[in-house]
Amino acid sequence: MNSANKVTETKVTTEQRLLDVRNLEVTYASGAAAVRGVNLSVDAGQKLGVAGESGCGKSTLALALLRLLPAGTKVTGEVLLDGEDVLTMKWGKVRAVRWAGASIVFQGAMHSLNAVHRIGDQIAEPILLHKKATQAGARKKAGELLEQVGLPAARAEAYPHELSGGQRQRVMIAMALACDPRLIIADEPTTALDVMIQAQILRLIEQLVAEQDLGLIMISHDLAVLSDTCDRLAVMYAGRVVEEGPASEVYENAQHPYGKALSAAFPRIGDAASRFAPRGLPGDPPDPSLLPTGCTFHPRCTVALDSCTTEDQALRDAGPRHRAACVHAGAQLPAQPTSAPATAERAP
Structure with a gap:
């Protein structure tokens, strides 16, 4: 009986995803493996x-979800949107x-907007194409969308x-909501914006997600922003x-050395240790066409074992709803130096 209930519950959850x-x-035409075996899910809200x-x-990853990658790119796997x-x-x-199922807010609004068309016309265009609205109806909807993101309709x-x-950036969000x-x-979405405007944009996105029961995928290099928003x-x-879990848990208690390094790279208000001794991470991610063997992070990792050079790591449990692709996941990560050497030494 319990087993049957469990199967039913799992089926309902999958259908609602x-x-x-x-x-x-x-994999790009050049042979670069840009995304490798990614599994993600997002529910409404x-x-x-x-x-x-x-x-x-x-x-x-973002472009692959809506098939926006250039010709010649090989994409495999499944991207199930409403099944x-x-x-x-x-x-x-x-x-x-x-437009009607999923839409993207690109970074760099000035590069995404057409410089010779009024913004009202650009917001109205997808409404005319996909909603079969009249010209007047599309223009009215464009004004409503501008007001929804905090701009006067007259700015159309x-x-x-x-x-x-x-x-x-608010116009880009209005366009994303058009259909x-x-x-x-x-x-x-907040690249190159000052911190005050960044905070306004983030609060706006959170509000829209809550009010309209939307799903949101937010991409950023800033773990502090993501932990506060997602x-x-x-x-x-x-x-x-290489790591996934509740946002605050990943930010505060990362179980992969890379997640820990990203989190430690940002000084924390009130924490003198992080302010005066921030932990950097030397080097760069590997060329996707020349990936190292084993765990791809091992050339930059200060706590790697010899086995990490030959054995890749799959995601494993590191806490409640928290997984990390690291041999140390689930245990206390070994202490890392304040400033890692240019060529990391592996522990025996």
Whole structure:
């Protein structure tokens, strides 16, 4: 009886899942393995943060979810949006899904907006195409969306260069909401914004997710921002998820040396130790076309074992709803030096 109830409960949870990414692999025409075996899920009303340095595959992951990668890129696995696989959809369905099912807020609004068209026309365009609205109806909806993100409807007549950076980012969010999607993918939505505007944009996104019961994937290199904004956090390195769990838990108690290094890189208010002795991480993520053997993080890891050079690590339990791809996961990580050497020495 208990077993039957458990099966039923699991089935219901799976059916209600908004996004389910299964074993996603992305390889560019150059042979670079940018995303490797990623598994993620997002439910309606849930906020998932994806963190990592530049070059770890975060943006490639976001683009792969809606098939926005260049021709010649090999993408395998499954991207189930409301149970339908985006990777096998016909192009006509994909075009509709990109607005009505899921939409992206790209980083760098000035590069994404058309400089010679008024912002009202740019917001109205997808409404005309996918909602079959009249010109007047689309313009009215564009004004309502601007007000929803905190801008006067009259700003619909402005050109992108007439708006500030924060205002342009709000326009990008309004465009993402134009066709009432159920999932928003925000790729570094606060890049290059000052801290006051950044806080406003983050609160706005949180409010929209709560009010409209949206799913959110927020991509950033800043663990502090993600831990404050998101429910769950996935840390990517060299195209793989190396740690995942409740956002606050991953930020405060990372179980992978990379997650721990990202968290320690940000000084914490009131913590003199982190302010005067921040822990850096030398080096860069590996070239995705020349990945090291074993655990891809071992060349930069100060607590790696000899076995880490030959044996890769799968995600393993590291606490309640918390997993990490590290041989030390679930145990206390060995102490790491304040400033790691350029060539990390492996422990015996």
